[in-house]
Amino acid sequence: MRRTGSAAAVVWACLAASGAYAATEVRAEADRSEVGLPDTFVLTVRALDAPRGSQLTLPVVDGAEILSTSRGVSTSVQIGSGGPMLRQELTVTAVIRPTRVGRLTLPPAELQTPDGVVKSNSVTLTVKKTHVPGPSAARQRPDLLPGFPSPFGDGEDPFAALRDREAARPRAEGDLFLRSEVDHREVYVGEQVTLSFWIYSRVDLSRVDNVGMPKLDGFWSEDIDSPSTLNYEPRTVEGVPYRAYLLKRLALFPMKPGNRDIGPVEADITTGFLFAGHREHRVGNTLTLKVKPLPPGAPPGFVPANVGSYRVSAELSSPSAELGAPVTLRVVLEGQGNLKDVVLPRASAPGSLKLYDPTSQERISAVKGRIQGKRTQEYLVMAQQTGTFQIPALSFPYFDPELRRYETARTQTLTLSVTPGGGGATAAAPVPAAPDVPRNVLAAGALRPLRLDPRFDAHRPAWRRPLVVALALAPPMAFVLVSLAGMLSARRARGDPAAEQRRGARAARSALAAAAKLAGKGTDAVFSEQVERAVVAFLEARTGSGLTGLTRDALREALRRAGAPEAVEQRAARVLDTCDAVRFAPGAVRLARTVLLEDAEQVLEGWK
Amino acid sequence: MSALLLAVLLAQSGTSPAEARALFREGVEAYGRDDPAAAEASFRKLLEHGVGGADVNYNLGTACLAQGKLGDAVLYLERARRQGGGADVDANLAIAHGRVVDQVVGGAGEEGLLARVVAATSSDTAAMAFLVPWCAGFLLLVAGRFLRLTRTAVAGGWVLVLASVPGAALLLAHLVVHETVHEAVVIARTLPVRETPEASSKVSFELHGGTAVRLLASSGSFVRLRLPNGLEGWAEGRDLTPIDEGAAL
Numbered sequence: 001m002r003r004t005g006s007a008a009a010v011v012w013a014c015l016a017a018s019g020a021y022a023a024t025e026v027r028a029e030a031d032r033s034e035v036g037l038p039d040t041f042v043l044t045v046r047a048l049d050a051p052r053g054s055q056l057t058l059p060v061v062d063g064a065e066i067l068s069t070s071r072g073v074s075t076s077v078q079i080g081s082g083g084p085m086l087r088q089e090l091t092v093t094a095v096i097r098p099t100r101v102g103r104l105t106l107p108p109a110e111l112q113t114p115d116g117v118v119k120s121n122s123v124t125l126t127v128k129k130t131h132v133p134g135p136s137a138a139r140q141r142p143d144l145l146p147g148f149p150s151p152f153g154d155g156e157d158p159f160a161a162l163r164d165r166e167a168a169r170p171r172a173e174g175d176l177f178l179r180s181e182v183d184h185r186e187v188y189v190g191e192q193v194t195l196s197f198w199i200y201s202r203v204d205l206s207r208v209d210n211v212g213m214p215k216l217d218g219f220w221s222e223d224i225d226s227p228s229t230l231n232y233e234p235r236t237v238e239g240v241p242y243r244a245y246l247l248k249r250l251a252l253f254p255m256k257p258g259n260r261d262i263g264p265v266e267a268d269i270t271t272g273f274l275f276a277g278h279r280e281h282r283v284g285n286t287l288t289l290k291v292k293p294l295p296p297g298a299p300p301g302f303v304p305a306n307v308g309s310y311r312v313s314a315e316l317s318s319p320s321a322e323l324g325a326p327v328t329l330r331v332v333l334e335g336q337g338n339l340k341d342v343v344l345p346r347a348s349a350p351g352s353l354k355l356y357d358p359t360s361q362e363r364i365s366a367v368k369g370r371i372q373g374k375r376t377q378e379y380l381v382m383a384q385q386t387g388t389f390q391i392p393a394l395s396f397p398y399f400d401p402e403l404r405r406y407e408t409a410r411t412q413t414l415t416l417s418v419t420p421g422g423g424g425a426t427a428a429a430p431v432p433a434a435p436d437v438p439r440n441v442l443a444a445g446a447l448r449p450l451r452l453d454p455r456f457d458a459h460r461p462a463w464r465r466p467l468v469v470a471l472a473l474a475p476p477m478a479f480v481l482v483s484l485a486g487m488l489s490a491r492r493a494r495g496d497p498a499a500e501q502r503r504g505a506r507a508a509r510s511a512l513a514a515a516a517k518l519a520g521k522g523t524d525a526v527f528s529e530q531v532e533r534a535v536v537a538f539l540e541a542r543t544g545s546g547l548t549g550l551t552r553d554a555l556r557e558a559l560r561r562a563g564a565p566e567a568v569e570q571r572a573a574r575v576l577d578t579c580d581a582v583r584f585a586p587g588a589v590r591l592a593r594t595v596l597l598e599d600a601e602q603v604l605e606g607w608k
Numbered sequence: 609m610s611a612l613l614l615a616v617l618l619a620q621s622g623t624s625p626a627e628a629r630a631l632f633r634e635g636v637e638a639y640g641r642d643d644p645a646a647a648e649a650s651f652r653k654l655l656e657h658g659v660g661g662a663d664v665n666y667n668l669g670t671a672c673l674a675q676g677k678l679g680d681a682v683l684y685l686e687r688a689r690r691q692g693g694g695a696d697v698d699a700n701l702a703i704a705h706g707r708v709v710d711q712v713v714g715g716a717g718e719e720g721l722l723a724r725v726v727a728a729t730s731s732d733t734a735a736m737a738f739l740v741p742w743c744a745g746f747l748l749l750v751a752g753r754f755l756r757l758t759r760t761a762v763a764g765g766w767v768l769v770l771a772s773v774p775g776a777a778l779l780l781a782h783l784v785v786h787e788t789v790h791e792a793v794v795i796a797r798t799l800p801v802r803e804t805p806e807a808s809s810k811v812s813f814e815l816h817g818g819t820a821v822r823l824l825a826s827s828g829s830f831v832r833l834r835l836p837n838g839l840e841g842w843a844e845g846r847d848l849t850p851i852d853e854g855a856a857l
Contacts, residue, residue, distance in 0.1 A: 450635075472742065
C-alpha cells in the first residue's frame with residue numbers, strides 16, 4: 001500500500017479528536033453483470049466513514065473462487081457547512097472466477113466495527129458457459145479505421161477464440177497481480193504437471209522481493225526455470241495488454257492420488273524506479289489439482305514411480321574380453337518423466353560373470369517445459385572363467401500417461417565371449433614368467449561345488465553318543481571294581497596261613513632287593529644287617545614261627561620241621577653266621593658282598 | 609553300527625537308502641543343469657523325510673545361496689558347519705555372510721569366553737581331548753593293580769587322568785552352551801524388530817535375511833532376540849528358524 005505520510009496522520013489525529021465522523025456505509029459492486037466461465041470479474045467492496053479499528057471481510061462465495069485480494073485505505077477531508085469532516089474509505093478488491101454456470105449471487109460483505117457489524121448489499125451476476133467480453137475489452141479494442149465500418153462486422157470478433165486461450169484477467173487493484181498457472185488440471189500419479197508463477201503488470205517493475213513459494217507437499221518438484229532478471233513477455237488478457245514476468249516455473253510429479261491444493265505465491269513487488277518506486281504486496285491464487293491413481297493391470301515388476309515415456313537400451317563396452325579384464329555393461333534409460341525417481345531394472349548375469357554394483361549418472365533437462373533426459377547405469381563385469389556367456393535382456397515396465405496404458409521397454413540379450421587372459425593385475429596369484437602363453441586365471445570367489453557322496457547320518461553332539469558315554473564311564477568303574485576286588489582279596493588272605501607265608505616271602509624278597517641296592521655302597525655292617533633281616537623274615541614266614549634268638553641248632557631243627565630243603569638249611573646257616581661275624585668282629589672278616597647276596601637269594605629261591 | 613542306525617532311521621522315515629541316494633543324486637544333477645531351484649527341492653525333500661547330515665545341509669545351503677536366498681543359505685550352511693563342517697562349508701558360508709545386508713557394528717568382543725571357546729571348537733574335538741587321556745590313565749591304573757606295575761607307571765596313570773580334565777571342562781562347556789544358548793537365522797527378506805512383543809509396537813530396527821541372532825525369550829508369537837553387539841528387540845518368531853534342528857522357538 002502507498003504510504004500517506006505523517007502530515008495526514010496529524011490531520012487524522014486532530015479530526016478524530018473532534019469526532020467529526022459521518023455515518024458508516026458499505027457498498028459492494030462488480031465490474032460486470034455477465035461473466036463467462038473462463039472469465040474473471042472484479043468485486044470491489046467499499047466502506048465509507050468506517051470507524052477506526054474496523055475490519056472489512058469478504059463474503060464466503062459459493063460457486064466461485066477468489067483468485068486474489070487486495071486492500072486499501074484512503075482518507076479525505078471535506079469542508080462543509082458543519083465544518084471540516086474526515087472521511088475514511090476502506091476498500092477490498094477481489095478477483096473472482098465463477099466455477100459453475102447459472103446465476104451467481106455474492107453474499108453481503110461485512111464491516112466489523114467496535115459498535116457492531118455493518119453489511120453491504122449482495123451482488124448478482126449471470127455466469128455463461130463461454131467467454132463473455134468484459135467492459136475493458138470493448139474499451140481496449142482498437143478502432144482500426146475510424147469512421148469506417150469494422151472489417152469483421154459488428155457481431156463477430158475474430159480474436160475471441162484466441163482470447164479464450166489466454167489467461168483470464170484478474171483486475172485486482174488495477175494493473176498488478178500474481179497468478180499461478182498449471183498446464184493440466186487432471187493428471188495421473190507420477191505424471192508431470194508444469195506449474196508457473198507469473199506477475200502480470202501494466203506498470204514498470206524494478207524489484208521483486210520476499211517471494212513466498214507455496215508448500216508443495218505430496219509432490220516431487222524439479223526446478224525448470226528461475227529467471228534472475230525481470231524479463232517480460234507481452235500477453236493480452238481480454239484485449240488488455242500486459243507484461244507477464246515469469247517468477248518461477250516448476251515441474252511437479254504428484255506422488256499420491258486425490259485432490260491436491262497448491263497454495264498461493266506471495267511477493268513484494270516494487271514498481272517504478274528510484275524515489276518514484278512503490279512497494280506492493282501481492283498474493284496469488286490457489287490451485288487445485290485432481291491426481292488420478294494409476295489404472296489397474298500393471299505388468300509384473302512395475303514400480304509406481306515409473307511414469308512417463310521411456311526407452312531403455314543396454315550395451316557392452318566390448319563383446320569379448322580376456323579373462324581378468326573388466327568389461328562395462330551400460331544400461332541407458334531415456335525419455336520424458338521423473339527420471340530421478342524412476343527405478344531402473346537391475347542387470348543380472350550368469351554365475352560365471354561377476355557384476356559389481358553400478359554407478360549411476362543422470363543428464364536431465366527441461367525442453368519446452370517437459371522434464372526429459374537420460375539416466376545411465378554402468379556395471380563393471382568381471383568374468384570368473386572362460387567361455388561365451390549371455391547377459392539376459394532387461395525389461396522396464398512403465399505407465400505412459402499420454403497413451404493411458406502400461407508399456408514395457410526392453411533391451412536385447414547381450415553376449416560376452418571370454419578368452420584366456422594374459423594374467424595381469426587381476427591375477428589371483430603370481431604367475432611364472434611366460435608372458436606369451438595365454439592363461440586361464442581363476443579367481444577364488446565362486447561357490448564351492450556340491451558334495452557328491454553323501455553320508456546321511458544325523459549328527460548328534462558327542463555327549464549324546466552311546467560310545468562316548470560308555471568310554472567316559474567304563475574306565476573309572478573298572479578301576480573301582482578292580483580296587484574293590486583287591487581289597488576283598490586282601491581281607492580274605494589275612495586268615496590264610498599259606499597266604500601269610502606268601503606275603504611274608506614277598507616282603508622278604510622286597511627287603512633283599514633293597515639290600516642288593518646297597519651292595520656297592522655303605523658299610524658292610526649295614527649291608528649284612530639288611531641281608532640278615534630279609535633272610536630271617538623269609539624263614540619266619542615259611543616256618544610260621546619266630547626264629548630270633550634261636551641257636552643254630554634250634555634254627556636247623558625248626559627249618560627241618562618246616563620241611564626246608566637241606567641246601568636251604570645250610571645256606572641259611574652260612575648267611576646268618578657271616579652276618580653275625582660282620583656284626584661282632586667287623587675288622588676280622590673280609591666280607592664278600594656278592595657271595596653273601598647270592599647265598600641269600602639261593603635261600604629265598606630254593607624253598608618254593 | 610552307524611550303518612545299522614542309518615538303516616533304522618531311513619526305515620522309520622519310509623525312505624530306503626537307495627531312494628535317499630537317488631534323491632540326492634537328482635539334486636546334484638539339477639544343480640549341474642544350472643537349476644538350483646530344482647536342486648533345492650530335492651534336498652529339502654530329503655530333510656522332510658528325516659534324512660539329514662552335513663552333506664545334505666551343505667548342498668541345500670549352496671543351492672539356496674546360488675538363488676540368492678540368503679536366509680536359507682546361512683541356515684543350512686551353518687547347520688552343515690555344526691555337523692562336521694569342512695573347507696567347502698566354510699568357504700560358502702563366508703560368501704553367504706559377505707552378501708548379508710546387515711552389518712552388526714561394534715561389540716564383537718562382548719561374547720563370553722565360554723561361548724567363544726565353544727564356537728572355536730567342536731564337541732567331537734572336546735570329546736577326544738577328554739576321552740583319550742581319561743581312558744589311557746585308567747587303563748594304566750587298572751593295569752597297575754593287576755600287573756603290579758611300578759609306582760612311576762601308576763603315577764603316570766594319575767597324571768593322564770588329570771590331563772583329561774581340560775577336555776572334560778570343554779565338553780561340559782559345549783553341553784552347557786548347547787542347552788542354554790539358542791541361535792536362529794532370519795529367513796524373511798526383512799524382519800522388523802520391535803520395542804515390545806506387539807505388532808503395533810514401535811520398530812526399533814530392521815533385520816534382513818541371513819542374519820544370525822540369539823534367542824532370549826518368547827511371548828506369544830514374538831521372540832526376544834539379541835545381536836552379537838548387544839542390540840535387542842522383539843520379532844515375529846515365524847520369520848526366524850533355529851539353527852539347531854528340532855529346537856523350537
